[in-house]
Amino acid sequence: MRKIFAAFxxxxxxxxxxxxxxxxAELGLDPLLVESGGRSVAMGGALSGLTNDVNVAFYNPAGxxxxxxxxxxxxxxxxxxxxxxxxxxxxASLGLAVVARKINDIPITGGLATSTSRVVYLSYGTKLTFxxxxxxxxxxxxxxxxxxxxxxxxxxxxxxxQIDRSAAGWDLDLGVLYRPTDWSTVxxxxxxxxxxxxxxxxxxxWDVGGDEPLPxxxxxxxxxxxxxxxxxxxxxxxxxxxxxxxxxxxxxxSLLRAGGELGLNRQFFVRAxxxxxxxxxxxxxxxxxxxxxxxxxxxxxxxxxxxxxxGDHYVSLSLLYFPTDWVLLRKLELQKPQFILENAIEKxxxxxxxxxxxxxxxxxxxxxxxxxxxxxNDALAYIDEAGNFKATVxxxxxxxxxxxxxxxxxxxxxxxxxxxxxAKVALAAPRPVKEKVEELVTMGVIEIKPGxxxxxxxxxxxxxxxxxxxxxxxxxxxxxxxxxxADVPKDHPLAAYIKVVGQLNLLRPFPxxxxxxxxxxxxxxxxxxxxxxxxxx
Numbered sequence: 001m002r003k004i005f006a007a008f009x010x011x012x013x014x015x016x017x018x019x020x021x022x023x024x025a026e027l028g029l030d031p032l033l034v035e036s037g038g039r040s041v042a043m044g045g046a047l048s049g050l051t052n053d054v055n056v057a058f059y060n061p062a063g064x065x066x067x068x069x070x071x072x073x074x075x076x077x078x079x080x081x082x083x084x085x086x087x088x089x090x091x092a093s094l095g096l097a098v099v100a101r102k103i104n105d106i107p108i109t110g111g112l113a114t115s116t117s118r119v120v121y122l123s124y125g126t127k128l129t130f131x132x133x134x135x136x137x138x139x140x141x142x143x144x145x146x147x148x149x150x151x152x153x154x155x156x157x158x159x160x161x162q163i164d165r166s167a168a169g170w171d172l173d174l175g176v177l178y179r180p181t182d183w184s185t186v187x188x189x190x191x192x193x194x195x196x197x198x199x200x201x202x203x204x205x206w207d208v209g210g211d212e213p214l215p216x217x218x219x220x221x222x223x224x225x226x227x228x229x230x231x232x233x234x235x236x237x238x239x240x241x242x243x244x245x246x247x248x249x250x251x252x253x254s255l256l257r258a259g260g261e262l263g264l265n266r267q268f269f270v271r272a273x274x275x276x277x278x279x280x281x282x283x284x285x286x287x288x289x290x291x292x293x294x295x296x297x298x299x300x301x302x303x304x305x306x307x308x309x310x311g312d313h314y315v316s317l318s319l320l321y322f323p324t325d326w327v328l329l330r331k332l333e334l335q336k337p338q339f340i341l342e343n344a345i346e347k348x349x350x351x352x353x354x355x356x357x358x359x360x361x362x363x364x365x366x367x368x369x370x371x372x373x374x375x376x377n378d379a380l381a382y383i384d385e386a387g388n389f390k391a392t393v394x395x396x397x398x399x400x401x402x403x404x405x406x407x408x409x410x411x412x413x414x415x416x417x418x419x420x421x422x423a424k425v426a427l428a429a430p431r432p433v434k435e436k437v438e439e440l441v442t443m444g445v446i447e448i449k450p451g452x453x454x455x456x457x458x459x460x461x462x463x464x465x466x467x468x469x470x471x472x473x474x475x476x477x478x479x480x481x482x483x484x485x486a487d488v489p490k491d492h493p494l495a496a497y498i499k500v501v502g503q504l505n506l507l508r509p510f511p512x513x514x515x516x517x518x519x520x521x522x523x524x525x526x527x528x529x530x531x532x533x534x535x536x537x
Contacts, residue, residue: 023157023165024115024204024212027106028280028309031117031152031204032171032192032214034058034099035277036073036081038301038318042290043259044273046244049187049221051144051177054085054320057095057123060189060219061146062177064093064125068326073301073318078102083121087328091141092130095123095148103309111160115309118153125175136371142180148173148191152204169204171214182231184224187246191217221246221257238265248276253283267294269301277308284308297322356420357395364391368406375405395421463517465529466497466507475500485515492517 024030037055040047047059054071056063067085074080083097099119106113125146134140151170158164175189194202196213203211227234227241234241240263248255259273269292276285290303299320306313367387368374374381376391383389393402402417470477477496483489484499492498498515501507506529509515521529 022212023167023206023209024155025215026280027108027113027115027157028278029103029115030215031101031115031119031155032150033217034081034097034101034119034121035305036083036099036316037071038073038290038303038316039261039269039271039292041275041305041316042271042273042288042292042301042303043244043261044257044275044288045277046221046223046246046257046259046273048175048189048219048246049177049185049223049244051179051185054083054095055081055318057083057085057097057121057125057146057148060175060177060187060221061095061123061125061148061173062144062175062187062189064095064123064146065091065127065144065177066179066328067093067125068328069320069322071318071320073316075314075316085123085125087326089327089329090130091144091329092124092126093328095121095125097121097123103307106309108159113157113159116154116156116158118155120151120153122149123147138373142178144177146173146175146177146189148175155204163208165206165208167204167206167212169211169214170201172201183226183228183233184222186222187219188221189219191219215250215252218249219246220249239263240266244273250278252278255283259288261292269293271303275305277306279308279311284311294320297324355418356422358422359395360421361392361394362402362419364393364402364404365389369408371408373407375403375407377403395419397421460521461517462507462515462519462521463494463498465521466501466517467494469506469529470497470500485509485513487514488517 035041035045036058037047037053039053040050040055040059045059047053047056047063049060050056051063051066053063054067054069055073056067064085068087070082070084072080072082079101081097081099083095085093085095087093097120099121100117101119102114102116104112104114106115123146125144128134128140128143128145129137131140149170149172152168155167155169156164157166171192171194173189173191174193175187177185177187179185192202192214193216194214196202197211203213205211221244223242223244225232225240225242227236227239229235229240232240240261242261242263243258244260245256245258248257255276255278257273257275259271259275261269261271263269271288271290271292273288274285275288276283284306286306288303288305290301292301293299299318299322301316301318301320303316303318304313305316364376364381366374366389368383368389370387372387374383374389374391377393379391381389381391393400398421400419400421402419404415404417406413478499480490480495480499484492484495484502488495488498494517498507498517502509502515507515
């Protein structure tokens with residue numbers, strides 16, 4: 001792969017050419033290509049488009065802008081890695097990783113070889129809003145860049161019938177990541193990008209022999225949390241489904257990787273992935289599996305995978321720690337905002353309380369601090385120069401949920417607010433009866449046309465009340481094969497409803513044996529009926 005940055009580096013530094021060796025290439029080894037982390041391995045190594053895994057430093061350092069924590073991963077005492085991402089609170093994290101790897105008994109012509117390497121990574125990932133010109137631009141809050149400076153501290157190669165060799169060297173990785181939505185990401189990283197000898201890097205320097213170039217690798221990947229919280233395309237409480245994939249391109253071929261993660265209650269995780277890796281004689285494809293567990297500050301990941309040099313299968317264990325005082329973004333210094341809810345019963349703050357209104361819309365007012373964007377039900381609210389914002393939210397009959405968000409530099413605070421829109425009822429009836437009718441209209445038991453109010457100047461008839469009671473109770477209408485009352489023949493349109501309330505003793509006939517469905521419900525009768533209904537709940 002042609003390295004487009006080589007000219008810049010070589011213009012500043014001139015490297016003396018040496019004879020190129022290929023000790024590592026002959027064994028299929030690349031000491032700076034690190035596959036680490038139980039979660040990343042279980043998901044097939046498709047990590048270049050992820051942001052919330054500390055091992056992302058080995059795949060795409062740009063993901064560190066959204067990452068914090070410490071990870072210790074190992075398969076035995078000779079093969080382990082420890083990596084940390086320490087955030088500064090302004091959308092950037094500094095990463096440091098140390099990797100120890102030993103591969104014994106690698107088959108070679110005439111014997112066996114053993115490779116022992118010690119590698120260190122110094123990483124930095126940040127959002128581009130650290131640039132003053134982009135500070136308040138929402139688009140650039142979703143873009144991160146990252147850089148790895150990585151070095152082979154020691155690489156020791158022992159081969160049958162040959163003298164032991166040791167080497168050291170270094171190279172660079174560059175990555176970029178974009179989050180078009182809160183649930184999806186796209187990432188691109190270029191690993192070991194230095195041209196051979198540029199800045200003294202791009203190679204390992206052998207103590208016996210010349211230099212050996214380090215192969216570069218281009219990764220293009222993405223991820224999507226298709227099932228999750230309110231920001232995901234599919235909302236399922238307590239469940240998450242994350243899908244990831246990437247394509248890796250190198251001079252010796254291409255790799256395809258894909259993985260998925262199913263989370264339950266943000267605590268237990270099941271993972272699987274297709275992982276392709278380079279072997280000396282081609283590409284190997286394997287299905288990996290893993291499990292994970294998370295507590296508030298701790299986590300454990302377990303994965304099974306193949307080591308491609310010898311083709312052996314191993315189990316990798318990762319221990320994770322997420323310090324509470326390490327914050328990716330400093331918290332918004334915002335008190336709980338107060339919203340003035342027009343036509344509500346009172347002026348109240350966002351919280352768990354329920355507000356009751358009668359209008360088909362509600363207007364929300366407030367004031368935001370400089371630079372803070374306000375979203376009401378995912379719609380950006382208008383904010384004037386003084387920071388005052390205003391939004392109008394349409395309401396459906398019944399319960400409505402208003403979600404208000406304050407967003408600042410990628411951080412956000414959310415408040416959920418319940419609003420009950422009740423139906424307007426103009427009814428010549430006692431207050432308890434009128435309140436019950438309002439509830440029935442709000443519940444949809446009494447149907448009215450959208451945008452209209454229920455107006456009944458003459459009060460409620462016994463027939464109408466019988467209908468509403470049966471609908472509210474959800475009682476199945478019985479067959480009517482004979483007259484219900486003297487004035488309610490079996491073919492009367494309300495016969496079935498009147499039969500039910502009669503059987504329940506909620507509306508009783510008059511002494512003369514008539515029901516009188518057109519008679520107005522009296523105050524005393526209405527209060528008694530609704531009192532009886534309350535007692536039956």
